[in-house]
Amino acid sequence: MLKTILTYIVLSLVSFGIISPELQAQSYDSLKAALASPRKATGLIIREKDARLKKLPPDIKKLGNLRSLQISCPAQLEGLPPEIGSLSRLERLVIDNNDKCQTRLILPETIGKLKNLKVLRLHGTLEVPGIEPGKAAKGRADESLPKSFSQLNNLQELDLGHNGLTEVPPKIAAFEKLEKLMLDDNPLTDVPPFMAKLKKLKELSLNATRVTTLPKEFTAVRGLKVAMSGKTLTLQDQVKLRTDFPHITFNFGENRAETPVKTTAPPAKKVTAVQEPNYRIIFTTGLNENNEPTNNLTELSLDEKIVYIYVTWYSLPRETYQYVCKIYDGAGDLVRLATMDFTPSDESHYTFSSYQIRKLLDKPGAWKFEIYLNGVRVVDKSLKVVSN
Numbered sequence: 001m002l003k004t005i006l007t008y009i010v011l012s013l014v015s016f017g018i019i020s021p022e023l024q025a026q027s028y029d030s031l032k033a034a035l036a037s038p039r040k041a042t043g044l045i046i047r048e049k050d051a052r053l054k055k056l057p058p059d060i061k062k063l064g065n066l067r068s069l070q071i072s073c074p075a076q077l078e079g080l081p082p083e084i085g086s087l088s089r090l091e092r093l094v095i096d097n098n099d100k101c102q103t104r105l106i107l108p109e110t111i112g113k114l115k116n117l118k119v120l121r122l123h124g125t126l127e128v129p130g131i132e133p134g135k136a137a138k139g140r141a142d143e144s145l146p147k148s149f150s151q152l153n154n155l156q157e158l159d160l161g162h163n164g165l166t167e168v169p170p171k172i173a174a175f176e177k178l179e180k181l182m183l184d185d186n187p188l189t190d191v192p193p194f195m196a197k198l199k200k201l202k203e204l205s206l207n208a209t210r211v212t213t214l215p216k217e218f219t220a221v222r223g224l225k226v227a228m229s230g231k232t233l234t235l236q237d238q239v240k241l242r243t244d245f246p247h248i249t250f251n252f253g254e255n256r257a258e259t260p261v262k263t264t265a266p267p268a269k270k271v272t273a274v275q276e277p278n279y280r281i282i283f284t285t286g287l288n289e290n291n292e293p294t295n296n297l298t299e300l301s302l303d304e305k306i307v308y309i310y311v312t313w314y315s316l317p318r319e320t321y322q323y324v325c326k327i328y329d330g331a332g333d334l335v336r337l338a339t340m341d342f343t344p345s346d347e348s349h350y351t352f353s354s355y356q357i358r359k360l361l362d363k364p365g366a367w368k369f370e371i372y373l374n375g376v377r378v379v380d381k382s383l384k385v386v387s388n
Contacts (some may be wrong), residue, residue: 060081081108085108092119126160162186287308330385
């Protein structure tokens, strides 16, 4: 009875404008739960428990107040429905394969209707028609994006990392408000001149690419921070970049201080709202059907095909964390940069990142694994890697 009375009072205050409906806003980690209370849902995370989801239902259009949608490792997801364009209030869309799966999605044309979208992360997600997932989409980068993509006029942050892109999609030229662009872990060899015309751009990340220079148009650019690393980037390239573009701040892999990450020394263990997070790390060459490590390595051979760094976090506050994992080989080269967002749902929560070993290219020695949460380094571990 008391609950009914209180509910009536709250609804009355809302109807008279005394209490804003936003006070009832909630974030959900289940699509089913969000659709059960569509007017309250302002945030939604679809992850492991929805891993078998093949299609987002058309009913997603009912989530008209949704401002943030995150889909982590959409293992079986075949695509986004056209109804995604009905989420007119959506400001943040994150679809991240998180190194766990090889799913590729084709974005619907209705994506261009998301006029309020400010953050779009499509890490390891895009599919180019006719191109096998994981293969370089040479000369066809723009085909992975719908024609309406250039209509996202309010976009401020874009992540197209790990998508096999050999060129920067020309549609990006339309994003006049873009402040942060991440193109990491793509086989890019150059940056197009139109990028210099993005006047609002403050951060450009080109880690783990083949880019070694910038076009001359960037000489007029001021206040830009560029993170750049890769096996083809030599010390001479770094010196020339800093000489040719004195008004750009460069952070190269050897400095361990790429733009998206704030580093400290010695390794820090403090994260926003977290005091000395507790965790357990396992290096392994495989995961079972329950995503648990199949072994615990103290040494790794380059004859192996893959290595995982598997972290179990304990008692993290239940908020959304920006996770970054960097892997350096025995020569100190950055060979892997993985990013994702996650929100702990229990007292313990696991994350893992993987790296496909390239026996003929990777260098043995003490490999370094760094993990950052919310821009602060919390893990700094080494693993001995041998050539046979």
